[in-house]
Amino acid sequence: MPHAPTPDHDEPTTAPVPLRVSRRRLLLALAGAAALTAAPLGGARAGAAPARAAERAARRAGARAAERVIELLARLTLDEKTALLHGATDPDALGQAGYVPGVPRLGIPALRLADGPAGVRVRRAATALPAPVMLAAAFDPGLARAYGRVIGHEGRALSQDVLLSPMVNLIRTPYAGRNFETFSEDPLLSADLVAEEIRGIQAEGLIATVKHLALNNQERDRMSVDVRAGEQTLHETELRGFEAAVAAGAGAVMAAYNKVDGVHATESRALLTDILRERWGFDGWVMSDWGAVHSTGPALTAGCDMEMPGGAYYGAALRRAVRDGRIDEAAVDTAVRRVLAVRERFGLLGGPGEAAPRPERDPRAGARLALRVATAGATLLRNEHGTLPLTGPAARSICVVGPTGAVPFVSGGGSAHVVPDTAVSPLDALRARAGAAATVTYALGEDVYGKPLTRTDPAHRLDDVGVAAGETHRYEGTLTTTADDDWSFFVHYSGRRPVVTLDDAELFPAQAGVGGFVNGGIGGRAADGLHLRRADRHLPAGTHRLTVTAQGGAAGQRFRLRAACGADRAADVAGAVAAARAADSVVLFAYEDATEGRDRTGLALPGRQDALIRAVTAANPRTTVVLNTSSAVTMPWLDATGAVLQMYYPGQEGGPATAAVLFGDVDPGGRLTQTFPRSETAHPTAGDPVRYPGHGGVEEYGEGIHVGHRWYDAEDVTPLFPFGHGLSYTRFAYEWLTVVPDGEGLQVTFTVTNTGTRAGVEVAQVYAGPSPDLAARGIDQPRRLLAGYRRLPLAPGERRRITVPVAARTLSSWDVTRHGWVLGTGAREIWVGASSRDLRLRARTWVAA
Numbered sequence: 001m002p003h004a005p006t007p008d009h010d011e012p013t014t015a016p017v018p019l020r021v022s023r024r025r026l027l028l029a030l031a032g033a034a035a036l037t038a039a040p041l042g043g044a045r046a047g048a049a050p051a052r053a054a055e056r057a058a059r060r061a062g063a064r065a066a067e068r069v070i071e072l073l074a075r076l077t078l079d080e081k082t083a084l085l086h087g088a089t090d091p092d093a094l095g096q097a098g099y100v101p102g103v104p105r106l107g108i109p110a111l112r113l114a115d116g117p118a119g120v121r122v123r124r125a126a127t128a129l130p131a132p133v134m135l136a137a138a139f140d141p142g143l144a145r146a147y148g149r150v151i152g153h154e155g156r157a158l159s160q161d162v163l164l165s166p167m168v169n170l171i172r173t174p175y176a177g178r179n180f181e182t183f184s185e186d187p188l189l190s191a192d193l194v195a196e197e198i199r200g201i202q203a204e205g206l207i208a209t210v211k212h213l214a215l216n217n218q219e220r221d222r223m224s225v226d227v228r229a230g231e232q233t234l235h236e237t238e239l240r241g242f243e244a245a246v247a248a249g250a251g252a253v254m255a256a257y258n259k260v261d262g263v264h265a266t267e268s269r270a271l272l273t274d275i276l277r278e279r280w281g282f283d284g285w286v287m288s289d290w291g292a293v294h295s296t297g298p299a300l301t302a303g304c305d306m307e308m309p310g311g312a313y314y315g316a317a318l319r320r321a322v323r324d325g326r327i328d329e330a331a332v333d334t335a336v337r338r339v340l341a342v343r344e345r346f347g348l349l350g351g352p353g354e355a356a357p358r359p360e361r362d363p364r365a366g367a368r369l370a371l372r373v374a375t376a377g378a379t380l381l382r383n384e385h386g387t388l389p390l391t392g393p394a395a396r397s398i399c400v401v402g403p404t405g406a407v408p409f410v411s412g413g414g415s416a417h418v419v420p421d422t423a424v425s426p427l428d429a430l431r432a433r434a435g436a437a438a439t440v441t442y443a444l445g446e447d448v449y450g451k452p453l454t455r456t457d458p459a460h461r462l463d464d465v466g467v468a469a470g471e472t473h474r475y476e477g478t479l480t481t482t483a484d485d486d487w488s489f490f491v492h493y494s495g496r497r498p499v500v501t502l503d504d505a506e507l508f509p510a511q512a513g514v515g516g517f518v519n520g521g522i523g524g525r526a527a528d529g530l531h532l533r534r535a536d537r538h539l540p541a542g543t544h545r546l547t548v549t550a551q552g553g554a555a556g557q558r559f560r561l562r563a564a565c566g567a568d569r570a571a572d573v574a575g576a577v578a579a580a581r582a583a584d585s586v587v588l589f590a591y592e593d594a595t596e597g598r599d600r601t602g603l604a605l606p607g608r609q610d611a612l613i614r615a616v617t618a619a620n621p622r623t624t625v626v627l628n629t630s631s632a633v634t635m636p637w638l639d640a641t642g643a644v645l646q647m648y649y650p651g652q653e654g655g656p657a658t659a660a661v662l663f664g665d666v667d668p669g670g671r672l673t674q675t676f677p678r679s680e681t682a683h684p685t686a687g688d689p690v691r692y693p694g695h696g697g698v699e700e701y702g703e704g705i706h707v708g709h710r711w712y713d714a715e716d717v718t719p720l721f722p723f724g725h726g727l728s729y730t731r732f733a734y735e736w737l738t739v740v741p742d743g744e745g746l747q748v749t750f751t752v753t754n755t756g757t758r759a760g761v762e763v764a765q766v767y768a769g770p771s772p773d774l775a776a777r778g779i780d781q782p783r784r785l786l787a788g789y790r791r792l793p794l795a796p797g798e799r800r801r802i803t804v805p806v807a808a809r810t811l812s813s814w815d816v817t818r819h820g821w822v823l824g825t826g827a828r829e830i831w832v833g834a835s836s837r838d839l840r841l842r843a844r845t846w847v848a849a
Helices: 023-038 048-075 078-083 132-136 143-157 188-205 231-237 236-246 268-280 297-302 316-323 329-346 363-377 426-437 567-584 607-619 652-663 711-715 772-778
Strands: 098-100 111-115 162-164 207-213 226-228 252-255 285-288 378-385 397-401 438-445 465-467 472-481 483-491 498-503 533-541 541-553 557-564 585-591 623-628 643-646 697-701 732-742 745-754 760-768 787-793 799-805 812-814 821-822 828-835 838-847
Touching: 048 329, 132 143, 132 363, 132 760, 143 162, 143 188, 143 363, 188 207, 188 236, 188 787, 207 236, 207 268, 231 236, 231 812, 236 252, 236 268, 236 297, 252 268, 268 297, 268 378, 285 329, 297 329, 316 329, 329 643, 397 426, 397 567, 426 585, 426 652, 438 567, 465 472, 465 541, 472 799, 483 498, 483 567, 541 557, 541 697, 585 607, 607 623, 623 652, 643 652, 732 760, 732 828, 732 838, 745 760, 745 787, 745 828, 745 838, 760 799, 772 828, 787 799
Parallel strands: 111 162, 162 207, 207 252, 226 697, 252 285, 397 438, 397 585, 585 623, 623 643
Antiparallel strands: 098 111, 378 643, 465 557, 472 541, 483 533, 483 557, 498 541, 732 745, 745 799, 760 787, 760 828, 812 821, 828 838
16 A cells, blocks of 8 residues: 555535434444444353343443444534544654544544554564465464454554555456465455454454455556456455455455546445445445545545545545535535544544553564464475475485575565564574584575675775765766676665666666555565665676765665676576585575565566576476465476475564474465466466456456456366465375255365374365356356365374355355345255365255255
8 A cells, every 4th residue: 555646636526415314313323333343253152131131231332432423523623524534644753654633622542554464564663474375375264363463462562553454355367466465366265364364453452454445456557447347256256355354343444546347446336335335234434545535525425434645635625625515514424423433443532432551562472473374374386206394314415595595585565564573584594493413505596686896996886885964975987898798786775765877877766656665575675674776787898887876864874786797697506506416405495576566577486586496406306496476476497396385475484484394393284375377378367458457448357257266167277286285294085075955055074084194284175066056047157166165284194074164155146137146056066175176075965045
């Protein structure tokens, strides 16, 4: 969620909208919502009378809260009301994403809003958790709740009130730059996980904001693209997670940048009122993404309650529109009431219902959860000839290759980037785990930081320059190249970025996209924490003019200019090959930087990593490739590897987690939540610019309901790795499938046995086939859809009989003629297995209305 430029178009006008509601009806609605919120979500009944008493107490509390909201609303001036509906500058500058001033005369405190998909992003250090896509790989809703509780606790401890997370947009295209910030390509899995994460966040007193409603599945043209998805597609795919978030009690929803069916999401009454509030019963408030509001009246009356991060449309423009009679003040009151009601529910209005004192941070508890998630989501994609775990002779000497082996790869870039308290590199973690029993060596393989530029004049070294506060450092010189070559230039800096020109062209111009964010990954920071920028240039042989201008600013500045040419890269690869040949086993770390604000340009590993992997595996076939990538990548080198371990963006404990999995201290517990295609031309959005990235400003979801693994089944396309895939260090057998009706749903029962000699984790998956009755009515259905799953830790030889419930909603489809869900009755097939393409058991059942 970037600090986008403030829109500068003229304010549209609208006729007054009568939205007045009687005080009695308003009190009843607020009290009912508050009582529903206060009621427990589950648990054993202790008798009807106590339950009724608790319900009466909750309704009384809700009525008191509703009365307070109405009283505050009546006392607020128009200026104060509008000030509660847009952001402003935080006078305390805590570094969070947003700030809404309070109303001191009424005791209403300010509101702070922090980014938080993988931890709380403020100026202070926080627990950097594994990326949500890694959390999702565990297929464990309970773990998602624990993840949410850590973020919720830290958000409160770090003086925040609202978390701008979780993100539940589906992984629709592998190119999307924020795939690591969300959960899955599958609607059911995404819905389960977002609901539990929200419950965890809000259990700690932090308001969760589910985002981005809706169809914000790419970064390219995200401010302007007009996304078209049919009614059935919308409800059966993208909206399912948002509906689950509302059912879980999410306090806020963020409206997306993009248009939906020709209308900005922030102005879509169909989304924000008809579906969100009237169909789903959402009783929280809707805020815009940062800079996503484009109007005053249309946005406010459509249901967008808060403009962030400033008040270009909901500040003076809104007050003028009300005073001029173009917008009824009742519309403002409605939005303010929604905001106040949620704040009252969380004790954020001051006074009698004030929130509990803020807790202290618990970094150790955060680190434990980060490690737990990183091991649970570690996904073993390939393991041939017993390459993993590293045991016996194979573990006597280990060569680590790759820059992300020696530098912790914590998180992606943009609003998901969190600065951790501490992070250990995989190299250090492997050395600590191996101890004296093994030799662990290191080879760079690929240079991402550059080498010092050799100078003829030592007085003008550019490798470590300090510039005092208020001073300017200038350098003019030449760079001589002896042959045509591809060069990479790197500038490391603190403070303001130095201006570097080569042959009068700036090497590191200002970047379009995500302004104001610190990049994550490995491409955004040097090993010592300095900012990092890279530029690749092809240079002909000859002399090239080089200039550097660095401003010291108010606090001074440090910078260094480095470079790498073809000879440097060849030497790095040769060193890695020699080290790999001398070792018993190789662990090669490959990476891909992804960030909010831009999509990936391809599915191959960036730089020359594919060539490095080919060279190293040729020297030592007992090579494990560890992937620190955001989403699917192509693997032309796959067959030459011994093993491939997907570690995504593993958070601050990624080093120890990787070592634990490689040595077999834990079983790799993750499974793919997105299908990995074999090539750039064999995935749901390949080859059709209308599907991605859009044509003429319009993008159409031409695949319909066949998102992700459903498309591969519908088109009979063989993926590189299917949805749900992931290997273990042991083996599992499936037996004795029975399926029985349970109301309008099903109970799917089967037995899973660990047939190996090691403890392991299996993720058993249930898939359902289409309904012949719905097919006869012309309703499109997936060939198979994920209907349920269960994460199963099993000891050696352990056998467990489990039942996975399949809900009626999962067996239903959206009927566009009825504008609602219709149960898919008749004979339906049920499969059970270890992935969408590894289906071990099959049965036929009858679903009756």
